[in-house]
Amino acid sequence: MRHLLPVLGPLDLDLTFGCGQAFRWKREGDAWAGIVGFAEARLRPGVPDGSLQLEVIGEDPGASAWSDYFRLGEDPTIHLEGVESLRALPGFMPLLGLRLLRQEPWETLASFVCSAAANIPKITRSVEGIADRFGTLIPGSARRSFPVPSVLAKARESDLRALGMGFRAPYLLETARRLDRDPIPWAALRSMPIEEARERLQRLPGVGAKIADCVLLFGLDRLDAYPVDRWIRRATLELSGRRRAKDRELDAWALQLGPARGYLQQLLFHLRRTGGPLPALPRGRR
DNA sequence: TCCTCTCCTTGCTT
DNA sequence: AAAGCAAGGAGAG
Numbered sequence: 001m002r003h004l005l006p007v008l009g010p011l012d013l014d015l016t017f018g019c020g021q022a023f024r025w026k027r028e029g030d031a032w033a034g035i036v037g038f039a040e041a042r043l044r045p046g047v048p049d050g051s052l053q054l055e056v057i058g059e060d061p062g063a064s065a066w067s068d069y070f071r072l073g074e075d076p077t078i079h080l081e082g083v084e085s086l087r088a089l090p091g092f093m094p095l096l097g098l099r100l101l102r103q104e105p106w107e108t109l110a111s112f113v114c115s116a117a118a119n120i121p122k123i124t125r126s127v128e129g130i131a132d133r134f135g136t137l138i139p140g141s142a143r144r145s146f147p148v149p150s151v152l153a154k155a156r157e158s159d160l161r162a163l164g165m166g167f168r169a170p171y172l173l174e175t176a177r178r179l180d181r182d183p184i185p186w187a188a189l190r191s192m193p194i195e196e197a198r199e200r201l202q203r204l205p206g207v208g209a210k211i212a213d214c215v216l217l218f219g220l221d222r223l224d225a226y227p228v229d230r231w232i233r234r235a236t237l238e239l240s241g242r243r244r245a246k247d248r249e250l251d252a253w254a255l256q257l258g259p260a261r262g263y264l265q266q267l268l269f270h271l272r273r274t275g276g277p278l279p280a281l282p283r284g285r286r
Numbered sequence: 287t288c289c290t291c292t293c294c295t296t297g298c299t300t
Numbered sequence: 301a302a303a304g305c306a307a308g309g310a311g312a313g
Contacts, residue, residue, distance in 0.1 A: 020307055116308040122297070123307080166295025171309080208309050229307040246289090269307075 001056045003063045004047075009075030011052065012097025013043060016070075019270055020120045021218050022101055023111050023127040024146070035131070036069060037061060037104065040141040058138040071099050079223070079260035085281050086257075086264065095267040101218065105186045106179065107146040108219030113172045113206040114165060115214070122164070129163035149183075152176035171206025178204060190220050197222065209247065217262040225262045226254040232265055235272035241280035 013032050017025035025034035032043045038059035047053045054066060067073055076096045086092055114126040127146070134151055135144030153176045160169035189197040194216070201212035213227035228236065228247045236250040237243070245253070254261045272278060 112307080113309095115306095117294085117306060118296085118308085119298085119306040121306095125297095161295085164296055167293085167309090168295080206309065210308060214307070227307070231307070273307095 001060045003054050003056065003066060005052045005054070005063060005067050005070070005072055007050055007052050007072045009077055010097040011070075011072075011099060012094075015095060015098040015270070016101070018120075019098055019266060020123075021266065022103060023120075023124045024131070035138065035141075035143050035145065038136070038138055038145050040138055040143055041066070057140040069102050071102060076100075076263065079258075079263045082258045083264065086267075089271065089278065091271055091275050092267065095270055098266060098270070100223070100263050100266060102221055103219050104146075105184070105189075105215065105219040106149060109175070109201070109204075109207070109211075109215045110146070110152070110172060112211045112214040112218075113175055113204075114168055115211065116168055116171075116206065118168075126163055126165050126168070130160070133159065133163065149176045149179040153180040168206060175204045175206055186220065189216070190222065194222065194224055198225075209251075213262075217265075223260040223262040226251055226257070226265050227262070229269070231269050231272050235268045235278055238272075238278040239268075239281045 014027075017027070017032055017034070022034070024036075025032055028042075030045045034041055039061065040057040042055045042057075044053050044055070052070065052072060056066075076099065080087060080096075110130070111123065111127050114130075115123045118126070130152070131144045131146050134147035134155060136147070137144050152173070155173060155176075157169050157173055160173060163169075165172065184200070189200060192200075197216055197220070198209065198212045201207050201215055202209065207215075210227050210229055213225040216222035216225035217227060226232075228250050233247065233250060236253060237245060240250070240253045242253075254265070257264050268278070
């Protein structure tokens with residue numbers, strides 16, 4: 001099945017798939033191929049500006065679902081309202097082609113449990129390895145879906161360690177088992193106060209504040225979640241002009257970045273990691 | 287209750 | 301080649 005989807009605003013696939021929010025997209029020459037649910041999608045370049053062409057193998061959820069997944073209906077520029085000062089950061093504006101994907105919550109949770117003290121290639125190996133070993137083959141594709149909790153719950157710790165997951169293996173296994181017994185009310189987490197949603201996720205082993213915020217941001221459409229990792233710690237310290245601060249204080253400082261601070265976090269993460277120190281934002285905010 | 291330190295796996299880099 | 305490093309978390313003290 002093929003779709004030609006209209007795109008509002010800028011779109012940069014390399015940034016979108018390479019920024020560390022999703023781990024099942026691979027660059028194939030000029031194209032990008034990825035697994036979403038029970039589908040394999042392939043995006044091809046050379047399409048007129050303002051649209052995205054994708055080819056789908058497996059269970060196609062339909063055009064509107066894809067548009068929703070890629071967040072094509074909203075121009076990311078709207079997230080700059082109220083934080084005009086960020087526009088002035090060198091290299092910031094071109095990053096707006098990065099689209100925050102709307103991913104499935106469980107797969108997002110499992111992926112970020114794998115992310116602890118790892119890097120993107122390692123996380124990718126873990127996630128892809130889990131799918132290869134425990135997922136369901138997608139008809140017409142050589143790749144597999146990500147296994148649901150009840151399937152992963154039956155795994156052995158040694159199976160996961162064999163994938164190179166190390167100390168994260170027991171965390172993921174126990175998290176899968178708990179979700180199998182006692183499913184998380186995902187819908188409720190989308191609307192409850194952010195601190196409450198975070199606390200709920202942090203009950204799971206292998207899930208601290210940072211990973212809980214990643215799940216909220218990447219899997220539950222909570223753009224108000226601001227994950228503080230080592231890069232964002234540095235970036236936020238610099239922007240705020242402070243010498244040192246606790247993660248909680250940085251999280252509180254980020255409130256001034258508005259309701260879409262999670263999206264801005266993603267751009268700042270990339271900017272800090274690839275571009276070096278950031279200049280302090282002018283006082284009085286904005 | 288809160289803070290700080292250490293350990294936990296692996297594989298790639300310096 | 302040993303040490304450092306990578307989108308952290310848990311447990312001890």
